[in-house]
Amino acid sequence: MKKWLKIVLISIVSIVVLLGGLLAGFIYKVKNGFPVSYETEKPALNIPQNQPAVLLFSKTTGFRHGESIDASKKMFADMAKQNHWSLYETEEGGAFNAEQLAKFNVVIFNNSTGEVINDEQKKSLEKYVENGGGLIGIHGSGDDSHHWEWYEKNLLGAKFSHHPLKPQLQKATLFLEPLTDSTLLKKLPGQWSHTDEWYVFFENPRSKGFNIIYTINGDKIIPNGNLLWIKDKNFGMGKDHPVAWFKDTGKGRTFYTSIGHTGEAFSKPELVQLLDNAIYWAGKITQQ
Template identity: 35%
Template sequence: MKNILAILIIFLNLSCKASDTLKSPDKVLIFTKTAGFRHQSIETGVKTIEELSKLNNFEITHTEDAAVFTPDSLKQYQLVIFLNTTGDILNADEEKAFEAFIQNGGSFMGIHSATDTEYEWPWFGKLVGAYFLNHPEQATATIKRVNSKHPSTKHLQEKWVHYDEWYNFKSINQDINVILNLDESTYEGGKNGEFHPIAWYHEFDGGRSFYTGLGHTNESYAEPEFKQHLLGGILYCLKR
């Protein structure tokens, strides 16, 4: 009887693993259109996320064509990532389509200059969680982990020393859940004070949103800590 029970358990485990393997991959749209400053790290960022996708059962589509922002086109995706976008990049119809995507349960992820995007679209400002104000020279700074359980931060130490371009923010949405806070005493030029969120998440208007202020430099995308941080944000947005 014990042998039969053991065989059944093994069979069930194998069946679950096979089911996981056969699950259709989530679809992720990476949008990198710029109408202002263009980051040299965009292509590196796309390649990094593509590498992560191959190991974590999601597929990416990369575009800079805003025409993809229609209801029919967006409905195939579970997540839209704004990777170092800048400026006014969507027209009124495209904005409406993206709002509907989020309201229907889609997810959004913003990386670095996603907050330097669509200043005249208040809905987007609330979705991304803040707007870019300015930044000092790139520098090494200490990031304090606020949340140790989120998939994008649980691999990090309590203090993470990282080199990047550190944004100061304005119009911070008070409903965001801060997971990483920047220690302004460790670099020059911070303007947000003790409350200087640099990564956060929240639920907004029917969907999920995740943002990280890191990701200016090419070198960031080769760092294991940052890559795992990105992956954790993606997995949160994919509701895994």
């Protein structure tokens, strides 16, 4: 073989191996998150006694929705200021202990992905919710990188399948469900239109006893999956495709919405209102 041909072949093989390795690494990260060290030292908290308190947790070890996390942090800071809530914003898990969690009305998993807290910290959060605390999950916090049974059962109620890829972001109309809880319905429109990355789950959380706030018509989106070698992956939510839901969990409350892939979503008044309501409801905060 000619020397130049050998060099070309070796170069091509090296590039293919390198790209394959990078792709495998990316898929692993999305599915599982990379192992990380857990923060176990209790942070110094300064929460005024007379204010509702919210813990905004945006740690990621899996896929990171950077733009969305930045935009939502700003939105939640503004919301807290307006409502006179105390907001503790962190990407470290040190506050996930019984004593410090008890200081909060609500914990928000803000596009948090991967295994972000250790087993003991998970247990503390489970007890916190079952004893009356509120837990809210946004978009990426509903993917399948968490590997946490209690969380999947009580916050999500469904196992994540995939998100559409062609196109990834699609416009859909959201339909409000008739609910009796006025806290959650406050100022929400009966219909609104929004472009997002619509997560597809293997089950419908409605069948697991969750209450639905908003659905889209799942027959009107193109749900093709995000694994390149699986064509037309369309796991089954069908027409009734919830995008925001909630339930009582023990004495506490859990709320999840799959909305929130883009930073732009957090400037939509409808999403801001939905999350505002969710915090009041999950945190059992009395409306002023």
